Amino acid sequence: MNTVIREDTVIKVEKILQDFIEESGATYALITDMGGNPLFTAGEEDFDVDTLAALSAANYATTKEIANLIKEDNFSLLFHRGNNENVHFAKITQDILMIVLFKPFLSLGLLRLKINSLQQKIVSIIGS
């Protein structure tokens, strides 16, 4: 089955992501499907978005398999800390993943709260 994303859907979701970036101070936000295809983006990037989406989807899927292996549903936090940039992964729906890049001086807890509140907004636009 293929997915066709309407123009108004892209505009609405990317506006939500852009607002999120401005409010939270995050660097970049990407929503990808679990197959590794970028769907919506906001923020400045100087890397290959397709590759980030492919590796993130693979990273998330691998972590989920590890959880299944040790009889966990999933891990509630998937996050990598870097010297200059952090990355946080959050499942939005069964098939959709959100990746947020942010600077290490930002609070992870606050960012996670904001991401959680975004989830409902995005699901109401793209459906579950």
Added chain:
Amino acid sequence: MAIVNLKDKTIQIKIVYYGPGRSGKTTNLEFIHNKLQQNRNQHISKLVSIDTKGDRTLFFDFFPVSLGKINGFDLKLKLYTTPGQVKYEATRRLVLKGVDGLVFVADSLSSRQDANLESFENLKSNLLYHKQSLSDVKLIFQWNKRDIDENIIPLSTVEDMEKLLNSELKVQSFPASATSGMNVLKTVNYISKETVKSVIEKTILNKQKMST
């Protein structure tokens, strides 16, 4: 699962190279990537390989490539390989998620025919895991390593390999050599064209039909 974005006018398509260990999937991708780098002025993304120190694919190789425009849409192809070794079943299954087109790279060595068959059966069961079957995706075969001197290492004939893997499906196949590049580009061109055609028929043309 192809993604059609009506705002940015892009179509994203996922093509996966599948087959037994050491059949030449990574070599196919490396050859294509090198050729694109040599022949095109435009920027080509890096080939990402998640492999072991022994150079065996651990998770996948990947690179995206832009194919230009069709019906006003920018086509973006994502090429992946799967790990061939039996023990990497879990990661192999993950790479198949959302696949649109498949190249099954079969090893021509006589001694590897059981491995070809096992890998092909494994492909079918892994597609089932994602609630897909071979009829849902475009598939072609590549009979790789045809450049090997038969006097040194015995090879199966193309006819025998067709009989073993392609007698029921009767899909397109290419004898090839990923190391020398013989039919490597032909393989990727063919699977790209067929997959794009099928995706466009199912999405854009269908949508245009519905709106008229």
